[in-house]
Amino acid sequence: MNSENIIIQNLLRKYANHQISREEYDMLLSYIRKYDSVDDLTLVMDEDWQNLPLGFPVSEARSERLFKNIISDLVHSEGNTDIKSAGKKVKIWSLISMAAAALALIIMSIWIYTRNERPSGTPRNLTLSNDIASGGNKATLTLGNGKQINLNEAESGILVDGHHVTYNDGDAIDVLADGDSDLSNRQIQTITTPRGGTYQVTLSDGTKVWLNAASSLTYAADITGHGFRSVSLSGEAYFEVSKDTTHPFIVKTRGQEVKVLGTHFNISSYPDDKTIKTTLLEGSVRVNNMILKPNEQSILENSQLSIVPVNANQVVAWKNGKFVFVSEPIESIMTKLSRWYNVEVIYKGDFSDEIFTGSISRYDNISKILEKITFTQAVHFKVEGRRVTVMP
DSSP states (O other), rough: OOOHHHHHHHHHHHTTTTTTOOOHHHHHHHHHHTTTSSSHHHHHHHHHHGGGSSOOOOOHHHHHHHHHHHHHHHHHHHOOTTSSSTHHHSHHHHHHHHHHHHHHHHHHHHHHHHHHHHSSSOOOTTEESSSSOEEOOOOEEOOOSOOOOOTTTTTOEEEEOOEEETTSSOOOOOOHHHHHHOOOOOOOEEEEEETTEEEEETTSSSSSEOOTTEEEEEEEETTTTTEEEEEEEEEEEEEEOOOTTTSSSSEETEEEEEEEOOEEEEEEEETTTOEEEEEEEESOOTTTTTEEEETEEEEEEEEEEEEEOOOOHHHTTGGGGGEEEEEEEEHHHHHHHHHHTTTTEEOSSSTEEEEEEEEEEETOOHHHHOOOOOOOOEEEEEEEEEEEEEEE
């Protein structure tokens, strides 16, 4: 942890213990205001995540209580005479500044609070009869003749060059027979990841695609052979499309078509999700008849398409080996965990109001993630075999 974060940590400990002086409080706020947004601040803290015994998630109820307390502190410390009762005018910039500082303090104060109070051993809200390891490199390649090949789990991806398919490092796919290895450049192939699997494919035009768990991508061996480049996706994938102005790149999912010339974007289109989400990192894409800009996400639900601003790096954190949850419902979190850890999730109770924020490696055992959530005291879990039960 760098020296600046150590200073912030010490100041926050004093804040959490109600021992901070006015001068120290002003110093703490000055550090927080250095960052352009709360996202920037949390990403800085996230760099040291593995060094933090607990970190966050934050339950919505606890966040709300802390938010009110910290806003009260901020209003008092700022001496802001423009904060009036409901219905009166306020200085918008002051509120935004205070809200950003408050949210940052919420995140880090809960870290300090829970770090100081963390019990030893397995938390009482997590019952384990066994632990479950994370997913890994797993995929099946289906050739145009119907032959299925279980790809090597020691490899991270495959390279399609039109006539041949090899692993990314150039190693041959051993189980390909002589008649299979010399492929027709018009052959249609499908790469499929199971629950608990991820894999990467480099298409013949140089486009790179990372498949998340329980996903499949269908493409032509020579993707530029028809005047345009077209693939079909089910599940989630991150695309780095090689630029080619003469061959538009098209991704087809259920009810949606994404068209680009060359850019980086993510699509989540699982059959059991109600929505299809397309997130742009750079460049531009056309989703049906709407244009996305960087850090925007289109949401297709019930044939209606809308666009919202997002932090695109958080959306694609899965591709870089992390889970990042930002004000996310527990049901959505558990759906992602079920796909990656290949577990069944059972609910005993209504959790529609439970929302969490947190970040953790995707390659930790499932207990690490569940443990962090249980410290919010909002839910607890029981893990039996490959079944996870969520309880109030």
